[in-house]
Amino acid sequence: MRFSLEFKDYKMKNVKNINLRLLNTFLNEYTIDTYCSDIFKMIIIKFLNNFPSKRTEKQRTLYSDFVLVEIKSDFKNKQEINILEFQEAFNKIIKAVKKINIENKDFNLNLLMESLKVAEKNIPNSNQELEEYNKNKELVDCKNLLRLADYNIKMYKQQKREFNRPLKGIRIYSDLEDENVNLQPYIFMYENIFTNLLKRENIMLPGYNEIYIYIDKTLNDAKVNAFGYGADWSKMTYGEIDIDKYISSTESEKSEIVFSSIYQGLRMIADFDHLNSDSIERAINTVKVEGFDIDLVYIEKENKNYEVKVVYNVPRVVNQKALFKLCIKDKNSKKEGCVNIDYFDLWYVPYSISQIKIRKTEILIEGRKSLRAEISRKHDNLPDKYLFVIDKILL
Template sequence: MSIRILKRKKKITFPCNSLQLLDTFLNEHLIGEFHGSTFECILIRFINNPTSKKKYKLRVLYENIAEIELPGNFNNNKNLNIVDFLTGLHRVEEAIMLVKTIKLKSELDFSEDKLLLEFQQSIKNAPRTLKELKTYFKKQKQTVQNNWAKLADLSMKRSLSNPKPLTKPLITISISAPMEETEPDYIFIYTEIFSNLLRKSEVMLPGYSHIFIHLADTLVEAKQEFTPNPHGKDAFSIIDTKKYVASDNETKSNMMFNSVVSALRSITEFDYLEEHKIESVIGKIKEEGIDIELTYFAKQNEKYLAEVIYTVPKSHLTNAPFKLRVTDLNSNFVKTTKIDDINLFWCPYSFGSISIKKDSVVIKGRKSQRAEISRRADKLPDKYTFNIKDMFI
């Protein structure tokens, strides 16, 4: 369980050193143990000098956060202040005891007694004087890093001990790393390739749609990017950034591939994902490389299979070459023709639907105003029509 401390006045959140340090202290001592499955975090918002008519929030935020507002009277917003630190510390117990009063749609699973006991034990280690507070402040940066790493570890531990049904199809993966990419941009390339093939393999996820892969020189550094998100799940792996920057393109590609694979295998293990599908995609990319031909979408009738295919360019600034591939299902003859060069970010505006009408393949763009403006700016048509007989001549 993590506890976040914020101070608010007139709905504006602003930093307060003493309360930030309290946030760090609480999470140093309370992250790592399991306190029930309902909430992953208690968010305490202190409302400074509230009006007498103020109504305090007690609610669920983002499905797994207990948000609790309490009145506060903190005076020093810029400098370390032992009075503010201890005042906030002794209000935390009140917030913990309010968790059970939050209205829920399902039964509460929250170990209040266990969390209160751990909180009381943590108080024994709390700074008592301004000198002790300043000493603790000197190691805050490292403590915060360790807290985030523990929070990420706890999230993975929760998933491992509490398997959930695979209910949502994967939409995308994203990859982040601290080094600045040049062309070829392997972060971009592998993001596109893995997203496409995992999506086409119909990989299912437990309640979320996106996988966020974070790479860094150490796992502790990578886990600094951990952010609880109901729409996605974080995965982590290491990459030697200095070696990566100094390497040739082939080595860079292999390093990025291996790091992404490591992260995917990790999340497959702790979230019980479909290992056979993910390993199949990994094997396909390993065999065919980054020039692998991808399918954007396809349509089939009793005579033909029509597919829009492309390869990922070396940079997000470069347009991708899109082609139409038509297979005659009776003769198994295959013909391919160019459609256009289109940026992958904007291509959904040009590829809204594909249909086979008699002996023609029709690709229509989306009909929204934004799509029309985008196509007009790139001088792209609203639709593409290809005569199948002409293709097979």
């Protein structure tokens, strides 16, 4: 169970308190990987300093899986380490946790209290001990985040859930640029390629729409530094990269190194979240064989006479527009042909290509019919439809 401590001073309008910051780390050191509930994820404790007399303390559930508990306080040493206020806050939290009333929630208070009792036995007992703890805070925070990531993976693996949402996208993140390691354009290219391939595999996900992959020097670094990138509509997985090897590699070798870290993350989430590993392996193998030159199918349609596809290649420059092509196959004569449609920003393609209409002698491609689509097309000087004569393509 994760704790998050907040502070508000009604007189000074202060939202920071060094003792609560240390207590937040201390509490999570003993509780962050304690299993208390399948649903309930975090307890938010909000200390209200110089509390208005007319206002009452509240407890409420936030976003269905957090509980917020308000506690009156009268802290004096907001910016100075003070063992008495640290311990006072700890004791107030123990009392508040015992009073938590969570209706219709699977919440094991006894398990949480056992962890808090262990914390109580190890609580700092002097300003000197608390100052020493403050020196190690950053290291303890990192260990807490690593334990939280490993705990979440363990719980996902144990609790298989309904696959109720289609994949919308793959997002790849890294902060290695801070160490002068640039993973572009490979992140941009693989992000778009795997999004296309896995959406076409009709991958279904349990309760989220996007897979986030965070890449760092080691898996442990990735698990720690990815904290804060997650969102309710996504789930995080991890990849690692040898940055010394990457820096000294050729462009083609760099591409392979980034690719290996991405499929490492995809295989990891397939394992712990019970995803369709066959579909993920097909996508990985397709990229292994075809590389960046793969023709991705954006949209397709067929009737008794023709197979029609709109295809494109991901650009090798970040955010460069991609050339989209219309490809037709005559089922009877077996003739095939392709023609260029236009260049599009990959984010805004649906505004120009949303449906294909196969007519007797023509192919009509239309964009979305919305004000936002019209504004986007006007900005990029693009038409709202494209019309092609079939015989001119099947030469």
